[in-house]
Amino acid sequence: APAYGMIKTETQGRVAVITLNRPKALNALCSELFHEINDALARFDGDDAIGAVVLTGSERAFAAGADIKEMKDTQFIDNYKANFLGHWTAQISQMRKPIIAAVNGYALGGGCELAMMCDIIYAGEKAVFGQPEITLGVIPGAGGTQRLTHAVGKSKAMEMILTGTVNLTAAEALSSGLVSAVFPPDKLVDEAIKTAAKIAAKGAVSVQMAKEAINQAFELSLSSGLHFERRLFQSGFATKDQKEGMAAFAEKRKPNFTNE
Numbered sequence: 322a323p324a325y326g327m328i329k330t331e332t333q334g335r336v337a338v339i340t341l342n343r344p345k346a347l348n349a350l351c352s353e354l355f356h357e358i359n360d361a362l363a364r365f366d367g368d369d370a371i372g373a374v375v376l377t378g379s380e381r382a383f384a385a386g387a388d389i390k391e392m393k394d395t396q397f398i399d400n401y402k403a404n405f406l407g408h409w410t411a412q413i414s415q416m417r418k419p420i421i422a423a424v425n426g427y428a429l430g431g432g433c434e435l436a437m438m439c440d441i442i443y444a445g446e447k448a449v450f451g452q453p454e455i456t457l458g459v460i461p462g463a464g465g466t467q468r469l470t471h472a473v474g475k476s477k478a479m480e481m482i483l484t485g486t487v488n489l490t491a492a493e494a495l496s497s498g499l500v501s502a503v504f505p506p507d508k509l510v511d512e513a514i515k516t517a518a519k520i521a522a523k524g525a526v527s528v529q530m531a532k533e534a535i536n537q538a539f540e541l542s543l544s545s546g547l548h549f550e551r552r553l554f555q556s557g558f559a560t561k562d563q564k565e566g567m568a569a570f571a572e573k574r575k576p577n578f579t580n581e
């Protein structure tokens with residue numbers, strides 16, 4: 322593995338864990354940190370030995386947003402030419418393997434947006450989700466106005482983004498559907514790894530097809546989405562994993578998926 326300065330990576334069986342590690346700035350997302358996240362994600366997406374990824378931060382902060390000090394003096398033309406924030410989100414949005422965000426502490430601005438780019442979010446009991454960009458004179462720039470609205474609905478998204486100070490606690494994030502489970506802070510990452518391991522033990526092709534199909538629910542009309550789903554479902558019958566999975570059921574044994 323490459324030597325990273327702002328993240329740590331490890332693997333546990335078929336699960337890769339990426340831990341944001343810029344504690345002095347509460348994991349504020351600077352270019353270098355994002356470059357490392359993207360590099361690690363690309364490496365794990367291309368590694369057949371990995372079936373799912375967990376992305377986490379520290380107990381105090383998942384990430385406190387884009388690095389305000391780094392961007393404060395940049396100009397429109399710089400940000401336009403560099404595709405600022407677009408270049409951060411490209412890799413994670415093209416990931417074919419599932420990513421679980423394990424969010425302890427602050428997930429603010431770009432931190433909340435980074436969590437929402439993941440496929441599943443688990444929260445620690447003290448997690449805080451918010452989009453404070455408006456207090457800095459700007460708006461969310463990495464998906465906040467879109468993904469938060471899809472997740473929690475228009476009124477709550479408007480309230481959070483327009484005030485910049487109405488945040489969600491872990492319990493509120495759970496009841497609004499932004500996250501799918503809440504755990505004690507010290508159990509959170511293990512729980513995320515457990516779920517990731519469960520997913521990584523399934524056939525990788527069907528897992529990736531399922532992720533692709535669910536994501537189309539945000540892009541397509543119902544009839545087009547159903548069409549897309551049906552074609553993927555039918556093509557699953559070209560895989561060895563389908564033969565194995567159904568044979569194992571009929572023979573009352575555990576399937577042994579080979580990801581083929």
Ligand code: CAA
Nearest residue numbers: 345346347349385386387388389390430431453461462463
């Ligand atoms: N950028 C740069 N540095 C940051 C940062 C950020 N987003 N968030 C925290 N830090 C730094 C602080 O400047 C501080 O550094 P120094 O010790 O050098 O002063 C260090 O991290 C610790 O932070 P605090 O002392 O502020 O810690 P706190 O516990 O008092 O407060 C906090 C925590 C409420 C999260 C507060 O740090 C804060 O409000 N951070 C900014 C949150 C924010 O506005 N995020 C949105 C950024 S814009 C964005 O993300 C755009 C987008 O759509 C992608």
